[in-house]
Amino acid sequence: MSERGEESTASTPAAPESALQPSATGSAADTIALLRALIREACVNDGSVGSGQEIRSVRVLQRFLADAVATGRVETHVLESAPGRASLVARLRGTGTDPDAPSLGLLGHLDVVPVDPDGWTRNPFGGDLIDGEIWGRGAVDMLYLTAAFACVLRDAALAPEPPRGDLVLIAVADEEGGGEYGIHWLVRQHPEVVRVTEALSESGGMRMGRHVAIEVAEKGSAGRRLVIHGKPGHASIPYGAKSASYRVGEVLQRLGEVMPAAQLGPLWNAFVSARIEDPALAERLRDPVRLDAALPHLGGIAGYAHAVSRITMSPTVLRAGMTHNVIPAMGTIDLDIRTLPGTTDAEVDHLLRVVLGPLADDIEIEHLRGWAATTSPSDTPLFAAIERAVAAVADAPVVPIMAAGGSDARVLRELGIPAYGFGLLGPDWSYERYREGVHGNDERIDVESVTLSLAALQRIVADRLA
Template identity: 75%
Template sequence: MTGDARSRAEVDPVSGESGAVPAAGSPDALVGAASDTIELLRAMIREACVNEGHPGSGQEIRNVRVLQRFFADAPVEMQVLEPAPGRSSLIARVRGTDPAAPVLGLLGHLDVVPVDPDGWTRNPFGGELSDGEVWGRGAVDMLYLTAAFATVLRDVALAPEKPRGDLVLLAVADEEAGGDYGLRWLLNTHPDAVAVSEVLSESGGMRMGEHVAIGAAEKGSAGRLLVVQGTPGHASIPYGARSAAYRIGDVLQQLGAVVPAAQLGELWDAFVTARIPDEDLADRLRDPVRLDAALPQLGGIAGYAYAVSRVTISPTVLRAGSTHNVIPGSGSIELDIRTLPGTTDDDVDDLLRAVLGPLSELVEIQHLRGWDATASGTDTPLFAAIERAVESVAGSPVVPIMAAGGSDARLFRELGVPAYGFGLLGPSWSYERYREGVHGHDERIDVESVALSLEALRLIVADRIG
């Protein structure tokens, strides 16, 4: 149901209970109004569109079919586009009446990351609703928002009056593996189908003290492969050989011993002001020289603060040797390197050489896939609409933040389209809780957070294109 009221005899599909009609605007009314979104979220979780990074995985066509059924009785224009069998994205559009009005894109992905079932206490693809929470892989990242986007699009399509501007749901494949079978492919091959003037997507809604975090930027990626050479030999006679495995160890030791210096960007002060009430600690965090010594006092937010205050270097994949009785003559280390705005490829290579010191002469640096850091300004009409909506629903100011990871939103920012990480999670959803849920065991979202996000989203849509 899409209205705020229920008949007194109706059983609430969210709580499973019957009772009196809640007052409009009350928490119970908000949750009741989100019941369609909750059921759509559960259905999408059950499709298990697991993206393992190879072309045949994902099979997002299953969630495309779920959305098509959801829109079946609404006047929504739909296109299903796929670069490979089953790797489908759905573009759903409600056209507005004013060609000069904004075209608002709601960017959600349909794929989810793999799970280790042994780490879960419930079926990760059961979509169970228990004690006010929906359980399952993708509940937080980001099927709850994709479901909310779809709900609002259907509401707009069924409204008696058409909107001024277009509203477009971009329900895409392959976000979890970089978008080659999703948004990146769509932008390259079907740019008209996905053309929008502003975008809402994931990576927002967490609580930063009294503030609600809205994603306005993302770090870049500059992956590197370090190739090291040794002297091979028979493993039974190691004298005179120099194993590349030892050299990999030397490189790893050096990478672990040197910490890249802090570089505090435009959003850093806003983060510190919102999250750190202790003025002395906040002052130390604003000082690049004293920042690292203050990090241990931040508790669970320390990892985020470290990540967004510098370029980070993380060894992830090691390779050396192919059989147990041969000393390897070569080896490699894959590095996940996340960059700040303005960091170039040359800057990354120079940083690696500085970190490795004398070892850099023994290491060949090869470039892997990457992209620049991206940001959208906070002086746009869409960001102002987000601020008004969050204040109206939650009574909270917003704080723009930089995401340590990446999302498809960067692909729009690269084109100059403002894109923001949206959401409005419940008061208990600190950044730490959000990060634990994303890609973690027992991923789940509470129905209050879904309802709050849905209510704020409706206000934003009405503000921008209503």
């Protein structure tokens, strides 16, 4: 492991209120150029320690921020959790004259998931700009925001006066692999370097009707392994043996037939109000007894509605047998279980045994890696600034939502830091379109969405730090 840091601070008078106001022209062209450069670095994370090699994108960001660092207002740290697994933290120091000033974090990741080149119609790492769209793996998830975060920090550093509080770019490694070589390592090993009081990250900006979705919560993970025993024997004489493979099949059938019941949390009604126009359908969705029968009427949003209205259990990895001529004595099923806020491990185990029913007595349940669901309140000054910025830029209201998946923002929430999934995508970017772009083939984002997100971000930074 290695650490490299460059530090410089400057003492300056408090900034006038106009110092950090968004410029008329903005920096959209610079953000788009930076996004294309980050795509081309192809920091593909397959989950192994040697993948990612985010140091390449860190070097891109260092070059981009060179003018900001030269002002003497920005200190930067390049921090490697393993060879090549680098994160960049750039802190624009505030004036220090306002003890109530926030320290606003901009949390982005640099790694991207693997691609199947045969599924792409363009080079997934070309960063092509075609017909107003930037193509490439990571364009949506989440390099466009990481680029915008860097651009806003640079512009704030080059402004005539510094902000009243710190503005911190945290561009991390390994988000796609769970964050052990990124945000988790940073908060353990370098807590002061990444210290913030509030933060923006990914998983927001898609449209829910006329509303713009901002993520305030995300489900937890409670992975489980089901260990299933049978009676072994020679595969040529199956009579009298009891293959664990058959028993795995029985368990899978049970998991497919029994669904955990809906548990509608405080964000559910806001989602229904924003997205569902039909009053009769909305009424059914607000009733946990009638909700499941209404799901088929939701079209492409049904999967999201199902996921955030309950605990979900998805079989992902199956194992049974070692060789073709031996009836297996043991099989395992790995379950990806996503939990709602407040769910405990004991409740997950109890629910799983209820779902398994009569099969449960003969099955061992092992705990895999997991984490609790996290939530940030929607009555904070930062969330209010997001609302004002979205209204000003897009003339749209905001709806707080829960993400079905996970992000690095949960690590900050676990520390008591309010963190929100941000973005402001174009009017045609429904939740369904957003999900198709994330980890999908032909991933791309349009210039309009980058420009809107940048404009809203500039206003948020000005609102909180001017």
